Amino acid sequence: MLKIVGAMMVISCCSIIGMGFAAELKNRVKSLTGLIxxxxxxxxxxxxxxxxxxELLRLIAEQSSIPVKTFFENCLAFLTEGRTVSFSKAWEYxxxxxxxxxxxxxxxxxxxxxxxxxxxxxxxxxxTALTRTINKLEIYMARAEEEKRRKGKVCAAMGVSTGLMIAIIMV
Structure with a gap:
C-alpha cells in the first residue's frame, strides 16, 4: 500500500514538473504579446x-497585465528612486x-x-526605434508560439512518462 502511495506521489510530482515547463512556454508567449x-x-x-x-510608464503599467506591468513599474521605480540613473539605464535594468x-x-x-x-x-x-523593436518582438513571438506548440505537449507528456517510469521501477 505504501509503495502505491509513493508511486502516485512520484507520478504527480513529475507530471507537475512537466506541466510547469509547458506553462513557462505559454507565459513567454503571453509576455511577448503584452510587450508588443x-x-x-x-x-x-x-x-x-x-x-x-x-507619465507614460505609469500609464502603460496601469493598462498592462502582470508580467509586462511589472517591467514598466520596475523601469519607473529605477527612474524615480535613483535620480542619477538615466532613462536608458533604468530601461535596461x-x-x-x-x-x-x-x-x-x-x-x-x-x-x-x-x-x-x-x-x-x-x-x-x-x-522608428519602437517600430523596429515591435517587429523584432513579433518575430520572437512567432518563434515562441511555434516552440510552445511543438514543445508544450512534449514537456507535459515527458513529465507523466518519467513519473510512470520511476513508479514502475519503484514498485
Whole structure:
C-alpha cells in the first residue's frame, strides 16, 4: 500500500514538473504579446500626444497585465528612486531584472536597445526605434508560439512518462 502511495506521489510530482515547463512556454508567449501591445500604445502616445516618459510608464503599467506591468513599474521605480540613473539605464535594468517575463537573452537585448533611443532622440527616431523593436518582438513571438506548440505537449507528456517510469521501477 505504501509503495502505491509513493508511486502516485512520484507520478504527480513529475507530471507537475512537466506541466510547469509547458506553462513557462505559454507565459513567454503571453509576455511577448503584452510587450508588443504596450510598445504599440507607447508609440502612439509618444507620436501623437507627446506624453512625458515617467507619465507614460505609469500609464502603460496601469493598462498592462502582470508580467509586462511589472517591467514598466520596475523601469519607473529605477527612474524615480535613483535620480542619477538615466532613462536608458533604468530601461535596461528593468529589462534584465524582470525575470517574470521569461524572455530569452536575445529578446532582452532587443528590449534593452530600445531604451537607448527612447527619450533621447526626436519623435521620428523614437517611432522608428519602437517600430523596429515591435517587429523584432513579433518575430520572437512567432518563434515562441511555434516552440510552445511543438514543445508544450512534449514537456507535459515527458513529465507523466518519467513519473510512470520511476513508479514502475519503484514498485
Amino acid at each position: 501591445s504596450a510598445l504599440t500604445i507607447m508609440k502612439s502616445e509618444i507620436c501623437d500626444l507627446l506624453t512625458p516618459m515617467p 528593468a529589462a534584465r531584472e524582470t525575470v517574470s517575463m521569461q524572455l530569452t537573452p536575445d529578446e532582452v537585448s532587443a528590449l534593452s536597445e530600445l531604451g537607448l533611443s527612447l527619450g533621447r532622440y526626436d519623435i521620428d527616431e523614437q517611432k
